[in-house]
Amino acid sequence: MRVLVLGQGKTGKLVAEVAAERGHSVHVLDAKENANASALTPPFVAGFDVVIDFTSPEAVVQNMKAVLATGAKMVVGTTGWYDRLQNARELVERKQAGLLYGTNFSIGVQVMLQLASKMGELLKSAGYKFSIEETHHVTKLDSPSGTAISLSEVVKRSTGIGEVPITAHRVGDAAGTHVLEAKSDADKLVLTHESYSRRSFAEGAVRAAEWLSTRTGCYDFQDVYSQM
Template sequence: MNIGLVGYGKMGKAIEQILIERGHTVSKIINEDNPEEIADIKPENTDVVIEFTGPDSAFDNITSVINNDVPVVSGSTGWLDRFDEVKALVGSGKAAFFYASNFSLGVNIFFKLNEFLAKMMNGRGYDSSMVEIHHTQKLDAPSGTAITLAEGMMKGLEEKTGWVNESTKAEDKIGIVSERIENVPGTHDVQYDSEVDTIKISHVAHSRKGFALGAVLAAEFLAGKKGMFGMDDLLQL
């Protein structure tokens, strides 16, 4: 497959390595030095684009590629207030879109475990909270993975109506503490506290390789498809 990369930071480079290992060709690399060349990505030269950029550029990158009828896999976070616009664009017959806040197989299993635990904890007198830790280059807080975890918790916790990115206790909100530490790929701790004990589940990433492999698997899955997809579709969870 011919796969384009939009975003060429540490994640983009990790994805490039796995693409080459799996026999794919990198058709185009777009970064901050050549953003205008994204218009050159077309079906005749690119089968799928993998996009990992920042909150300020992700939406424009994604829609530019989709409008050229090229499928997009994206792991960018911090832009999801415009997600419905991308969904409508794809629904109008444009190329497919695959989104995940986290492409790690382990994290997506963790998502399901998190939802199951929240249902078990509902109404049992525990207060829920979360800590997420990432590298200092991560600009958005909380992480997209933390937001997905919070949304999963709210499915099971009837008393929780949202989340707040702070450590302050709020009866109807899940408190998410965000820490940024050098060279931390990603850690997420979900915790339930009562007067008598604490229950905690954690996911700790050891490198970016798991995220990069998941993104490449998503690109292989997306080729030739139309519509909206996510990790549940890829992994059949």
Template sequence: MLFLVLGKGKTGSLVAEIARERGHGVRVLDMAENRSASALTGPTLAGVDAVIDFTNADAAVENMRAVLALGCRIVVGTTGWYGQLAAMKELAHRRGGALLYGTNFSIGVQKLFRLTAELAQLDGYSFSIEETHHTSKLDAPSGTALTLKEIIQSIRPKADVSVASHRVGDAKGEHVVTAKSDIDVLELRHDAATRRGFALGAVRAAEWVAKQGAGAWDFREIFNQL
């Protein structure tokens, strides 16, 4: 397959590297080469099986609009743009494009999401979340932490779930979910040793979405199909 990676940051560069390791052709555009999605034209996307976006929230929305309007496929690992999600879904369906998005493409984190849903079913517990990332991560709380909170509150709508965010050095990503009662404390923890898990999941997501028809999916819905 041929993938176009948007973003030459740490994760985007690793996505390109892993895609090549898995035998795919890869093109990469940094944000300076693609201001306001100006490079995402019909000729540029000709032959591209899927676009993979790891830029920032504003750029991601512009990139999605351009890619989906041309009926192409895009995987978005960028977070912080979900206020535009309904519009992007509508555009994908209307123009025959495909959108696969997620707050975290690590398979381990996907398991954390499911375990958190189980934990939230406990009666008599209060819940909290703590996350730690590198100092260059702009959004806080992280998209993953917000997803964990959403999962808990979908099961316990009245729960007041606190989220603490820390930005430390080059931390790859740590999330801890705590359930506390008068009797005991339970913790679920995912600590990323490298960014490779996120990047590999994004490449596998691109392999999946390249084979789909028009639509929009959360990675949480399809990761067990990979």
């Protein structure tokens, strides 16, 4: 498989390494080479089976427009752009393209989301108050993290409560920690996911690209990860 990786940050570099380890041909574009999606011309994009984006909330929207307009396949690990999701869905449908997006490509986080849903379901009528705390590296651009927002949405759906407060921290080179707390007057239950390495994100993104390479349509990693 021919893979184009957009973004040469820490996760983007690791995605390229993992893709190469899995036997794929890899080309990487950094922000300077692809300002305003200028490098993503139809002939250039046509040279790849899947495009993987780990850039920034500002860059990813233009990148998606350019890539999906050609009918190509794209995996997006960048977060902070979901207010444009409906526009992306419509473009995918019009162009018969493929888009797989996710707030977190770690399998452990996907399991955490399932457990969070179960926590909310079982505790919703027991007087518990839910809160989320997340910690990431200082260069992470979106705050709170997309994963924290996903956790919040899962808990809100399963409990019916209106809001789940999120506290965000940016510290050093932290790969990422998410803590969901359910607290009552008598006790508390804590669910934690701590990343030691970005490799789990990179491996998940490459597996997602392999899965998407034979499909069209728009997919949330949370809904399809078990198929990989």
